[in-house]
């Protein structure tokens with residue numbers, strides 16, 4: 368028989384394990400993370416019967432927690448089982464509301480049943496990542512449903528990623544002009560982007576390093592007129608009423624041969640993942656908005672063409688490859704839920720795992736294909752602290768000649784020793800031009816951000832000197 372007092376004690380213990388740590392005196396020792404996160408285990412035990420998407424329909428207390436929307440049952444109201452008769456107590460046995468496995472997999476008499484015939488116990492759990500993307504051979508979205516189905520039925524042999532730049536235009540930014548490129552691809556239905564910084568393109572004289580241009584954009588498409596080409600951005604120089612010259616197609620895939628110009632520094636690149644909260648509404652839970660601004664700023668800085676004469680410079684050149692991989696690939700819905708778990712005391716990695724995701728679900732094949740299309744494969748410098756990104760690019764055949772660290776602005780000013788000197792020297796705050804169009808436009812800071820950055824260093828292997836002191840101290 369389960370005693371009320373035992374349940375209360377258990378509840379108190381779980382509460383202790385899952386609550387945020389009480390404030391303690393700050394130490395200067397780094398946190399040690401156990402291989403199995405006790406918070407995750409405690410939360411799994413405490414959060415009711417639907418911890419992961421694979422188990423959400425199992426129930427230890429069927430009389431108490433009826434099938435309903437995830438999180439809608441208030442467990443604080445559960446005061447244990449007061450039944451005393453033997454038949455009532457039977458309710459506390461383990462039951463499953465899931466349909467038999469055969470039925471859930473849609474296999475009845477060896478035949479695939481229509482998905483609609485499979486009973487779905489609870490509809491509201493949407494932590495499941497979207498369907499596997501549709502793969503086509505041509506790079507453009509399939510047009511008909513039958514086409515989609517046909518592709519879905521194909522055995523999952525990885526199809527080579529192909530990208531096509533659909534349009535390009537000039538964007539004036541607070542750091543200088545950039546060219547925004549919009550890409551379609553044959554791996555997913557998202558519109559990935561490349562923000563190319565290469566102001567030398569306005570000078571049509573072709574002196575200096577080769578221009579960063581998209582091969583698929585400059586190609587001649589079927590039945591297009593010169594005006595069609597110009598409208599989609601396949602032009603040279605600066606477009607105006609008096610300057611309207613379509614570009615010529617280029618032939619080789621890595622047509623710029625950046626690495627072969629020994630006296631010109633390799634272009635600076637950032638692979639950036641979408642973050643609505645950080646980039647659009649100025650969230651200070653992460654530094655994504657700041658990183659995007661800082662990347663465009665650093666890429667736009669003039670670069671010295673030789674170490675011996677630093678005064679001799681050329682305009683900054685490089686690109687931000689902007690991938691629509693919101694929330695490290697888990698999507699905005701799950702990221703918002705993850706933030707609530709973080710408010711309960713879990714870090715960003717554990718929160719992802721609790722929602723049934725991996726710590727990081729991103730891929731860089733599309734980034735590799737875009738970089739190849741832009742001719743950025745013969746030697747680039749990459750702005751990142753994330754060693755996985757560098758490894759992924761190398762795996763994509765991109766020659767990475769240098770990793771340039773990204774020190775969060777708030778950590779730079781709090782610790783002057785962290786100011787890095789490299790090709791792109793990070794400048795003091797007063798010299799930095801804030802991105803006027805990015806909310807905040809300055810350094811993001813705060814307790815949430817510090818937790819986020821520490822987790823990246825301690826749990827995700829990011830290469831960033833850890834700031835351990837309390838800024839308020």
Ligand SMILES: Nc1nc2c(ncn2[C@@H]2O[C@H](COP(=O)(O)OP(=O)(O)OP(=O)(O)O)[C@@H](O)[C@H]2O)c(=O)[nH]1
Pocket residue numbers: 638640641642643652653654655658692693694695696697702705715719750751752753756773819823829
């Ligand atoms: N799941 C999850 N995603 C987050 C969170 N905060 C930011 N993101 C996402 O993380 C991605 C940005 O990742 P970063 O960690 O800055 O980039 P990185 O590639 O890991 O490392 P750097 O190149 O060094 O910045 C974006 O897609 C954001 O939406 C969070 O708390 N949880």
